[in-house]
Amino acid sequence: MIILTVRTFSLLSFEYATEGIRSMITAQIEVSGLAKRLGSVEAVRDVSFVAAPGRVTGLLGPNGAGKSTTMRMLLGLTRPDAGTALVGGRRYRDLADPTGTVGAVLDLAGAHPAMTARGHLRSYCALGAHHVERVEQVAELTGISEYLDRRVGSYSTGMRQRLALATALLGDPRVLVLDEPSNGLDPAGIVWLRTFLRGFAANGGTVLLSSHVLTELQHGIDDLVLIDRGRTTWTGPLAEFTERGTSLEAAFLDLTSAATASVISDTEGIRA
């Protein structure tokens, strides 16, 4: 009996210790020289950036700039033709506990319409070897607790986004990668998401999110990665970007597709 008690105690203290260490583990995203050809299109030519722990990094670019392809290469869903994409110094597929390290919300992330949200979350909880209690916890975090037993087919787009985020959080990851996460969210949902991501980063988490909507990122990010026609055209703190004297919108248009040849050479100058 006494032995049993001691064991329980040591187990608890061990868990506490690992929890303590865990909250200090941070992982940086490092993308370097990524390139990918999809059929005849050079979707990504040369994308390089770093997303640091404790910061929210926004990947901004017009439609077709290569944001989603970059994210898929980062997550091991698509093989790069050249370059590397690492999380905490490793390729995604080499991570010991992938969903315990990175949580991802992609436009690929669907759900079977005949499943309840609980069934969906339980399935991925089992597949990722996470504790089944996480199902209730992530539902609480993303505000879908009340709808857990409804079939996903009856969910609105906004609810699906929340379910996708809940799925990404099952492994209690230190890194979040989100592709256009605001799609389908109402204004209150967007504010909620922004607050959530800020809190996640404030706790030492790394957040990388993409958007083609400039104003969406304006208030929610620390660092900006501009990407256009498969190339990174600007990286750095958002504050530096807006300090360039022009409005964010004008700078964005300067640096993306609307740019003339002279502006592009100007851009190269800024990057250098």
Added chain:
Amino acid sequence: MIRLLRGEFTKLLATRLPLWTLVSAALCGGGLTGLLALIGPENATPPLPGLDTPEGVGIVVGMSGLLLFVPALIGTIAVTGEYRHRTIGTTFLTVPKRGRVLAAKLVVFGALGAVYGLVSSLFAGLAVVAGAAARGSELGVPLGDLAALLARLALAAAVYMVLGVAIGALARNQLLAVGIVLGYFYFLEHVLMIVPGVNVIHPFLPGGATAALTDFTFLSDAIAEQLPIAAASTTTPLVGALVLLGYAALAAWLAIAIPLRRDLR
């Protein structure tokens, strides 16, 4: 691997697929066999051997082998559903070693196929016994022989579901995969059966192997009677079983190996 099996099993139970599997197994097993047994094979046009002969029982029970495309389709639809509903991305994010995901799916659906086969055979057995009793005729084979035949049909159902899963994993597009399954089992294999010269390979095609496994030569004999060609031969049940398992192994290997390098867009 255990957690992957648990994960895939949890996923399967979260859908209505197990229910539909049981319902279709009962209908396919009991329905067709029951109908034939009640009508009586001797009343068919042309008349077939009655239920009081071993041949009659073989034909009535073996007919349900023609419905083996059903377990194949269940496997196909389940796997392509992951692509259709875009859950495959989340699945591969959770388990980046894709070969393991497919291996787990093949095991889980092999088990579901066995359940399908057992339920289908149970209902087919009950239907043929009840049909013979209702018509007041003796069953042409001992119950032990009937059970052995039904067990072989159950094995075939499990193999077909694995084949269906593999075809689905390779084709990915649900419509395309369903088209391949139906087109092959309903059309291509029957065409191959009647082409002189080509039909010597029939015993080694999935349908021919199934016919050998279940001693069901009714179709090939009927075709041979109508056409001036030699009947497509069949091998022994054991060779049939080995050929079928070989197809399942080949399909499983392809389904595990090929998706590894494919890009998910």
